[in-house]
Amino acid sequence: MGLSYAEENYLKAILKLSGSPDGTVSTNAIAAQLDTSAASVTDMLKKLSDKELITYQRYKGASLTSDGQRIATNLVRKHRLWEVFLVQSLGMTWDEVHDIAEELEHIQSDRLIERLDQFLGHPKFDPHGDPIPNAQGKYTLRVQVPLTALKPGQEGIVIGVREDETSFLKHLNEKGLTVGKSIKVITNDDYDNTLSLHVDGHELNLSGKVARNIMIKTT
């Protein structure tokens, strides 16, 4: 009954990419996300379709069924709970937990996750600021805005990032820009969103590319 790691990873990728109104995701988008060939994706889509975890028609892309959605959301839940554990309990840093959680999320035991969730105090957000779905798959929403949207003079608190890449997180960590930090925008270039801001009394410069992926709750 259990799915393979590969099958689980495909479901997660489809969930992540389900941005369009009908939730349809293209073969190539999945291939890019999972860094694999389009041919492999086609094979797997057929299999997942047979298992009724996605709906799929040749050349028309795929979307999650409710079963598929439930499974994928649960993977996200497990991933984020483990990230909380790694940071909160084990004292690991923001930027080093993603890859480990990527492995831990596949551990099969509902009871384990239930106990972990309780142990961590039913956290609603992970260390990147992303919401953790509850056991029923419901998210707590939080109003957040990319740093690039703030005008000079505006203040706020870092509540998360959009990118999950280790190198990106490491970069932010080195600059002292972690979740919970208070910031104040000094300048915000109209053309390319190059920013300068105050953090912990220091002044910091960020490219628009970086700032676009830092999410802020304004104060």
Add this chain to the structure above:
Amino acid sequence: MGLSYAEENYLKAILKLSGSPDGTVSTNAIAAQLDTSAASVTDMLKKLSDKELITYQRYKGASLTSDGQRIATNLVRKHRLWEVFLVQSLGMTWDEVHDIAEELEHIQSDRLIERLDQFLGHPKFDPHGDPIPNAQGKYTLRVQVPLTALKPGQEGIVIGVREDETSFLKHLNEKGLTVGKSIKVITNDDYDNTLSLHVDGHELNLSGKVARNIMIKTT
């Protein structure tokens, strides 16, 4: 560079079965331990031999090289540390943690295990009473004796079990016989080691088959 789950499981099985003086393990013994066919074992032994993790000669059995031993011992370390976490931190029971730890032990991150060990306070024994190798692969030894070796009137403390099977652990749990419990032997049948003993004021009867797998530190 990393090994597959299958390769890791073979190394662990060989370590577990390395009882003979030269540490040699037969193909069939491994097949039985891993519940697989002898033919599959032969295939894998060739592969592990190519990787210099075991020494292997056709028809002569296999034994771990120092590299193989290091890897296998580290798996045991990870398994037992996770068991401590599941019981101590998450409040799971003795008998339900083995299968989960069997999955968790394959997670790849030295730093994770280092932090977990620290978080747990560098435990020396797992919830079954088995010693946890340190990062250098060294065990803390503890004098223990099977329950069947105790004579009527002798007392002791349960410090572990030999069997890892869930059904066995569940059975003991139901009888209230967990690690740390003080016991006193009332009778011990000469012929088949059927035992009666006192635990928590109650009297308990155990078959020799069960008692043989319960390890005691005499007091």
Add this chain to the structure above:
DNA sequence: CATCCAATTTAGATTAATCTAAAAATAATT
């Protein structure tokens, strides 16, 4: 020491997940 038996290995297939290269379908552009 020849024979037999159990243990082990080889041979040949199978399944899951992947790949490259070629074919087919869809989408974009003149």
Add this chain to the structure above:
DNA sequence: AATTATTTTTAGATTAATCTAAATTGGATG
């Protein structure tokens, strides 16, 4: 609408791990 370009699928192979059935080896036994 016809042609071109892109996307997607199919075809055919490959690798890892497994299986069953047949062949082989090594040791035990008469």
